Amino acid sequence: MTADVMDQSAADKSPSAGPAAVADKSPAGPLPGADKATTGTATAADKATASSMTVTDKSVAAATALDASTGAGRPLAADEIRAMRERIDEIDQAIIDLWQERSRLSQEVGKTRMASGGTRLVLAREREIVDRFRAALGPDGTQVALLLLRSGRGPL
Secondary structure, X not given: OOHHHHHHHHHHHOOOOOHHHHHHOOOOOOOOOHHHOOOXXXXXXXXXXXXXXXXXXXHHHHHHOOOOOOOOOOHHHHHHHHHHHHHHHXXXXXXXXXXXXXXXXXXXXXXXXXXXXXOOOOHHHHHHHHHHHHHHHOHHHHHHHHHHHHHHHOOO
């Protein structure tokens, strides 16, 4: 038995577990008028709240029908999303691996250039890289290129 089931079983067997006690266990908190459930009196405000909670409960029920990990409303769609996300994760890992390899190579280029008496940076080369990324990826390409260059040479 899970803890939730055990808690509910204990509440069901408890002699003091009236409607108000069970209502307090609901995810939305106590039900409106739960303390009045035994007397049968409920105010107009309680009835209005109960009516709106019915709408909320319907929304919660619809939301819980969605797959928790994918947000899909149908099992087949959830399977498709999982498969696509698996491929995305593989691509992300490849990007990370290539990014790290590029960064190491760029650092080696810089060390070799400086050890030979050259400059720390070759701005024309950096401009060429930024232009290539911008042409391929649009405005976001500029940002990607600048991050790549920084990871290889460090901040300016």
